[in-house]
Amino acid sequence: MPQPSRPDAPGQDASTVTPVTARAHAFVDDLAAPQLSSGDHHHLARVLRLEPGSLLTVGDGAGRWRAARLTAGAAVEAAGDIRADAQPRPPITVAFALVKADRPELTVQKLTEVGVDRIVPFVAERSVVRWDAAKVARQSDRFAEIARHAAMQCRRTWLPRVESVATFDAAVALDGATMADRDGDPPTLAHPVVLVGPEGGWSARERGAEVPRTRIGEHVLRAETASISIGVLLVALRSDLVSVAGRSGAKGGQAAREASW
Numbered sequence: 001m002p003q004p005s006r007p008d009a010p011g012q013d014a015s016t017v018t019p020v021t022a023r024a025h026a027f028v029d030d031l032a033a034p035q036l037s038s039g040d041h042h043h044l045a046r047v048l049r050l051e052p053g054s055l056l057t058v059g060d061g062a063g064r065w066r067a068a069r070l071t072a073g074a075a076v077e078a079a080g081d082i083r084a085d086a087q088p089r090p091p092i093t094v095a096f097a098l099v100k101a102d103r104p105e106l107t108v109q110k111l112t113e114v115g116v117d118r119i120v121p122f123v124a125e126r127s128v129v130r131w132d133a134a135k136v137a138r139q140s141d142r143f144a145e146i147a148r149h150a151a152m153q154c155r156r157t158w159l160p161r162v163e164s165v166a167t168f169d170a171a172v173a174l175d176g177a178t179m180a181d182r183d184g185d186p187p188t189l190a191h192p193v194v195l196v197g198p199e200g201g202w203s204a205r206e207r208g209a210e211v212p213r214t215r216i217g218e219h220v221l222r223a224e225t226a227s228i229s230i231g232v233l234l235v236a237l238r239s240d241l242v243s244v245a246g247r248s249g250a251k252g253g254q255a256a257r258e259a260s261w
Contacts, residue, residue: 014067014079017055019155024048024056026152034058034068034076041074061159063087085157088117090192092234095120095171096227097198098129103224108143110228112150112160115235120163122171126200131165140164171195172209180226184213187233196227
């Protein structure tokens with residue numbers, strides 16, 4: 001019987017491929033017997049135009065993944081051992097006040113792409129958007145699906161945790177929470193949980209919350225821009241992509257646990 005074609009990219013090998021170097025990355029329920037959802041198989045075969053035999057990686061969303069080959073059906077052929085990536089530390093949380101139109105979906109997508117670990121949408125007192133229970137349930141499912149597809153696109157092995165829509169009081173009570181404010185301190189990994197307010201800003205009651213303040217930038221940002229920006233800043237600190245002022249010679253991520261950027 002003829003062997004299936006193996007149209008891997010030049011230089012790719014199942015023993016050395018990673019989620020970043022593979023032709024695609026997808027999530028499955030069982031790494032021992034990986035099987036794609038019909039939607040994911042359609043995306044890989046029809047949108048990305050991967051042929052049967054193409055090398056990809058599949059993961060469980062909790063850091064475990066393995067190399068595999070696409071087949072003509074939903075099942076994929078395991079092509080490597082199961083590996084595990086450590087969870088990034090400290091975990092980074094961005095909580096954002098709901099805004100209008102499709103900007104909450106954009107926020108979830110981009111926070112996933114930049115590497116944020118937990119995403120918490122919440123309703124602030126000045127939020128224009130007010131969802132009933134049915135809309136909250138639908139949007140929670142929608143946010144989770146957006147995060148999943150964004151994680152596939154950017155090759156994450158750890159799926160972010162996307163919480164259901166919370167109240168401000170619940171969000172500000174998160175362990176280690178800080179609030180975005182132009183008069184706050186620079187971002188630091190000592191405070192990896194940041195709340196970003198709505199377009200109308202924090203109310204007087206919300207400003208009275210006794211939590212630290214974190215400054216994002218010098219300009220007035222749109223709500224979704226502020227959320228994405230603080231996610232980028234905190235992940236850059238954690239990944240040692242930036243250094244900490246006044247701590248030359250020390251790695252940025254380690255020093256940021258003790259000093260501000």
